Every structure is written in structure tokens, then in C-alpha cells.
Amino acid sequence: MSPLFRRGPAPDPAELERAAESLRRIEAGGIPLPASERLAALAESGAAGPYGSDLAVNEFALLARLGIRPVTLVMGSSIYHTGWQTGYYFQPGEVRVLSDAYNESRRLALGRLLEETQTAGADAVVGVRITQGAHDWAPGAVEFIAVGTAVRLPEHLRSPGGPVLTDLSGQEFWKLCAAGLRPVGIAAHTSVHYVPATWQTQMTQRGGMFAGSASWTNQELTDFTRGVYAARATAMRYLQDAAHAAGGDGVVGVKLAQHSRGYRVSGMGYERDDMIVTFDVIGTVIREDPSLETDELPGALSVLSL
Amino acid sequence: MAYDPTSTEGLPQAGRARLEQNRAGLFTSDLSVNEFLLVRQAGFQPLGLVIGSSIYHIGIQLASYRQNQELTVLSQAMYEARELAMTRMEEEAEQLGADGVVGVRLDIGRYEWGENMAEFIAVGTAVKHRGGVLHRAPSGRPFTSDLTGQEFWTLLQTGHRPVGMVMGSCVYHVAHQTMRQSLRNTGQNVELPNFTQALYDARELAMERMQAEALEAKAEGIVGVDIHERSHGWGSHVIEFFAIGTAIIPAEDSQDHVIPAPQVVLDLA
Numbered sequence: 001m002s003p004l005f006r007r008g009p010a011p012d013p014a015e016l017e018r019a020a021e022s023l024r025r026i027e028a029g030g031i032p033l034p035a036s037e038r039l040a041a042l043a044e045s046g047a048a049g050p051y052g053s054d055l056a057v058n059e060f061a062l063l064a065r066l067g068i069r070p071v072t073l074v075m076g077s078s079i080y081h082t083g084w085q086t087g088y089y090f091q092p093g094e095v096r097v098l099s100d101a102y103n104e105s106r107r108l109a110l111g112r113l114l115e116e117t118q119t120a121g122a123d124a125v126v127g128v129r130i131t132q133g134a135h136d137w138a139p140g141a142v143e144f145i146a147v148g149t150a151v152r153l154p155e156h157l158r159s160p161g162g163p164v165l166t167d168l169s170g171q172e173f174w175k176l177c178a179a180g181l182r183p184v185g186i187a188a189h190t191s192v193h194y195v196p197a198t199w200q201t202q203m204t205q206r207g208g209m210f211a212g213s214a215s216w217t218n219q220e221l222t223d224f225t226r227g228v229y230a231a232r233a234t235a236m237r238y239l240q241d242a243a244h245a246a247g248g249d250g251v252v253g254v255k256l257a258q259h260s261r262g263y264r265v266s267g268m269g270y271e272r273d274d275m276i277v278t279f280d281v282i283g284t285v286i287r288e289d290p291s292l293e294t295d296e297l298p299g300a301l302s303v304l305s306l
Numbered sequence: 307m308a309y310d311p312t313s314t315e316g317l318p319q320a321g322r323a324r325l326e327q328n329r330a331g332l333f334t335s336d337l338s339v340n341e342f343l344l345v346r347q348a349g350f351q352p353l354g355l356v357i358g359s360s361i362y363h364i365g366i367q368l369a370s371y372r373q374n375q376e377l378t379v380l381s382q383a384m385y386e387a388r389e390l391a392m393t394r395m396e397e398e399a400e401q402l403g404a405d406g407v408v409g410v411r412l413d414i415g416r417y418e419w420g421e422n423m424a425e426f427i428a429v430g431t432a433v434k435h436r437g438g439v440l441h442r443a444p445s446g447r448p449f450t451s452d453l454t455g456q457e458f459w460t461l462l463q464t465g466h467r468p469v470g471m472v473m474g475s476c477v478y479h480v481a482h483q484t485m486r487q488s489l490r491n492t493g494q495n496v497e498l499p500n501f502t503q504a505l506y507d508a509r510e511l512a513m514e515r516m517q518a519e520a521l522e523a524k525a526e527g528i529v530g531v532d533i534h535e536r537s538h539g540w541g542s543h544v545i546e547f548f549a550i551g552t553a554i555i556p557a558e559d560s561q562d563h564v565i566p567a568p569q570v571v572l573d574l575a
Binding site for chain 1: 374453457458460464480494495496498499500505506507509510511521525527528530532533535565567568569573574
């Protein structure tokens with residue numbers, strides 16, 4: 001069922017101009033023309049038409065209780081090409097070019113999500129789902145997609161600094177507000193570290209059944225452990241810095257993801273399996289704000305579901 | 307396809323007998339026990355499983371190798387086939403005198419014996435209000451929703467009711483990069499604006515169409531939207547974005563409706 005190719009009919013020049021304008025906006029880190037026109041029209045009409053939302057019914061019900069109204073679905077995405085870095089496989093350390101690609105792609109996607117929210121005249125985004133895409137036609141590229149529901153907040157919940165992004169569900173947003181905590185924004189970081197196998201690790205992994213071989217004994221591969229620690233430390237430090245810069249008291253709902261993969265290096269007379277660790281961390285920055293607190297969150301009732 | 311309340315198109319003899327039996331009072335449903343109880347508590351009675359199906363031949367469309375563009379023939383095929391399946395399901399629900407259909411699943415089946423065709427299936431449980439309060443959509447058709455029994459119950463608690471499932475589809479061809487673009491990016495950390503724009507446009511089109519359907523259904527809004535990205539075997543560079551959700555309207559008595567305060571519970575199970 002693959003489509004065949006042909007030379008298209010001469011496209012409409014007006015359409016081409018719009019496509020070129022969209023491309024220019026994307027290159028500047030913005031959102032394409034059709035999206036910004038639709039959202040601007042929505043804001044102008046005072047969100048009179050039907051809203052779209054990826055809220056589950058439970059979320060919708062809770063938010064409605066707080067007087068939070070959905071405005072529209074919003075989205076941000078970015079496909080990013082990762083570059084090369086030479087000579088990184090001689091010493092342990094961060095592969096900046098890979099870390100930067102992930103962080104930059106996510107920054108662009110979240111920036112577009114924020115721009116869509118602003119254009120739609122909304123105050124916050126809830127129920128944000130951030131996923132990483134992969135396409136067979138763009139090998140080696142990273143894609144981040146963020147989809148959520150832009151909402152209008154009642155006056156007292158509005159943040160003075162403009163719209164707020166969260167990666168919280170509607171239920172979580174409600175619980176935080178009811179407990180007197182104000183979501184401030186999303187903080188996230190990805191750190192990719194490269195760990196060359198030390199001589200000790202190489203000897204251990206090479207195996208061999210001869211007496212005295214290092215592979216006979218149980219032992220920690222300390223260099224790899226250190227690599228995982230280093231990647232985690234870098235990611236967490238950036239997360240904390242970002243939270244601090246945003247004026248937050250803490251970060252909640254932090255999701256950690258770690259992937260390690262082997263990387264075979266061979267040269268003149270040697271061959272070894274090194275390790276590449278990727279550490280992702282994302283969470284929502286919150287600040288204490290006692291003025292939001294309500295008595296809607298009494299002590300929890302223990303239930304036993306049958 | 308125009309909605310015809312008297313139509314039993316595509317129903318085999320055995321299907322008619324099944325509907326007869328349902329009408330006589332025996333219900334079938336794919337609701338779980340919990341869902342069944344909640345749907346009953348909400349004042350509804352399940353009537354029977356209703357199904358709509360359409361086997362559809364998907365046409366061919368030519369795309370320009372280096373151009374980001376929607377493949378309108380394919381978009382239309384994906385949309386129309388789903389519309390056919392949904393309408394047939396609604397007609398079956400009509401035969402049972404239902405107010406609507408809950409727990410609708412919309413699936414696509416592929417078969418080895420037909421490369422360019424796909425089966426679109428819609429299955430759900432038809433329900434009717436016990437007190438005889440009409441819950442149909444403003445268009446007079448039975449409502450449809452992909453909400454579970456639990457979600458259906460919660461939605462009614464909020465003073466809203468479903469009017470129908472709304473969807474939008476867009477099949478899009480993502481342009482191939484030119485040799486010059488590929489070379490320029492070699493070894494660089496850069497965004498691929500062409501690709502970003504293509505996927506952005508495609509999702510935007512799907513979401514916009516879904517919203518247009520909601521507008522037509524006179525809905526207040528849409529909840530539970532899901533956006534899927536699939537390739538359906540069209541090969542590289544061709545993608546379908548499909549957005550689907552349940553459009554809702556305020557219930558007739560919603561003016562004086564108060565959403566009850568939730569109780570915080572800790573599940574010890």
C-alpha cells in the first residue's frame with residue numbers, strides 16, 4: 001500500500017508561501033501558521049466553541065469543582081538531529097553533544113507547548129503527556145512530543161508570571177492546589193555519559209576459563225557503577241538548579257528513566273565493550289502558597305477493595 | 307453515510323434474531339461486573355451488544371517525493387470507513403430502542419488476503435434510561451461514547467452527558483530530505499524543521515477536524531481525547547494521525563448541579 005511518487009501539479013503559490021512562513025517560524029523555535037491562527041481565533045472568540053481535552057472524566061470532574069475550565073488541546077513537538085562528537089571514548093565523561101540534543105529537543109517542544117497555551121489565552125496546561133518518538137525515516141533523530149489540555153484558572157489560582165506548564169494529571173493538580181501548593185513549571189534534564197571499560201573490567205568481561213581468570217569471582221564493576229552515578233548526579237543537579245531558578249520549594253512527581261547500552265570499541269590489537277548511560281529526569285516544580293489551601297483534603301480514609 | 311433509523315443493512319438473519327431476543331428483554335454486554343453495577347446505578351439498563359463493521363478498500367494516491375502534504379484520498383478512506391462502522395452500530399442501537407452506546411471500541415483489522423483493504427469495527431453496549439428520560443444526542447441519534455462504565459457514571463455526576471464520539475483523521479506524507487539538507491546536517495546538532503513541521507501540521511489537521519465534528523454536534527467540549535500515530539503498512543514516510551474523544555453537553559438539570567466533594571481514600575489492597 002505504499003504511495004507511488006510523481007511530480008506534483010504546480011502547487012498554489014499562496015499555499016507555498018504559507019508553508020514557507022510556517023517553516024520560518026519553526027526555525028525560530030515557534031509554532032507553524034495554521035496552529036497559531038486557530039489558537040488566536042479561539043482566544044479572540046473568548047473560547048466560545050467546544051473545547052477539546054485529553055482529560056479523563058475524573059480529571060474533568062475534579063477540575064470543574066475548582067472552577068478550572070478546559071480551553072483546547074495544545075501540543076508542542078520537535079524532531080532533532082543528533083550530531084557527532086569525536087574522541088569521547090577515551091575517558092569517562094558526559095557526551096555533551098547527545099545530552100544537548102535531548103535537552104534542546106525537549107526545550108523546543110515545551111516552548112511550543114507554552115506558546116500554544118499563551119496564544120490560546122489560557123493560564124496553565126494540565127494532563128501533559130510527554131513522549132519520545134522514533135521514526136524509521138529519521139534515523140538517529142530525537143523527537144519529543146508534548147500534548148496536554150490548556151485551561152483557564154480562576155483568578156486566585158493564576159500565576160503572575162504567565163501560563164504554567166505541568167506534567168501533572170488533573171487529579172494531581174487538584175490535590176496540590178487543595179493542599180496549598182502552587183505548580184510553577186516543568187523541570188527536566190537528560191544526561192548521557194560515556195564510560196570506557198577499564199582494564200580490570202575488560203579482564204572480568206573477557207571471561208576465559210583458565211585458573212586465576214578474573215571472571216571466576218563475584219565483583220562489582222566499579223567503573224560502570226561510577227558512570228551511572230555520574231550521569232544521575234549531572235541530571236539531578238541540573239534539575240535542582242532549574243527548580244531553584246524557577247523560585248520553587250521543591251519538585252514533585254519526578255520520573256526517572258535510565259537506559260544503558262553497550263558500545264564496542266576496537267582498534268589495533270584491542271577490543272572492548274564500553275557503556276553509554278542515558279539518564280532522564282522530569283518533574284513539576286512547586287512552591288508553597290498557603291493562600292490556596294482549602295479544607296477539601298481531610299485525612300485519608302483507608303479502604304480495602306475486594 | 308446518511309443515518310437511517312430503520313436500516314438493518316448488513317445484518318444477517320441470525321443478527322435479526324439476536325436483536326429480536328434483546329428487544330424481548332435478554333441483554334448481552336461486554337461490561338465488567340463493576341461497570342454493569344455503575345451503569346445501573348446511573349439509571350440505565352443495558353440492552354445488548356451492538357456492532358458495526360465495514361470492510362473498505364483503500365485507494366491509491368500519488369505523493370511528491372520532496373513535498374510535505376496530506377494524502378487526502380487516504381485520509382478520506384480512513385475517515386469514511388470508520389464513519390460507516392459507527393453509523394451501522396448506531397443503527398443497531400436504534401433497533402433496540404437504545405438511548406446510546408457506552409464502552410465503544412473502534413478497531414482496525416488487517417487481513418492477509420487483501421493488501422489494500424481493512425476492516426473497521428465498532429463494538430459497544432447499547433443502554434436505555436430506566437426512567438424513560440431521553441438521553442439521545444441533539445440530532446436524535448443514539449449517543450456514543452468510548453467511556454468505561456465508571457467514567458460514564460462520573461460524567462453524569464458532573465452534570466454532563468455524552469453526545470457522541472468525535473474523531474479526526476489525517477494521513478500525511480513526510481517529505482524526504484534532499485541530499486543537500488542531509489549533508490548540511492551531518493555531524494550537527496540541529497532541529498529538523500521540515501520534519502517537525504510535517505508532523506505538527508498532520509496532528510493539527512486531525513485535531514481541528516475532531517473539533518469541527520464537536521461543533522457540528524453542538525457539544526460543549528470533548529473529554530478523553532486520544533491521539534494515535536500509525537503507519538498502517540503504507541511504508542516509510544506515510545503516517546496517519548487519528549484523534550478521537552467523547553463530546554459532551556450539559557445535562558438538562560445542570561444549572562443547580564453541584565459536584566460532590568471527593569473523599570480521599572487509601573487503598574490497602
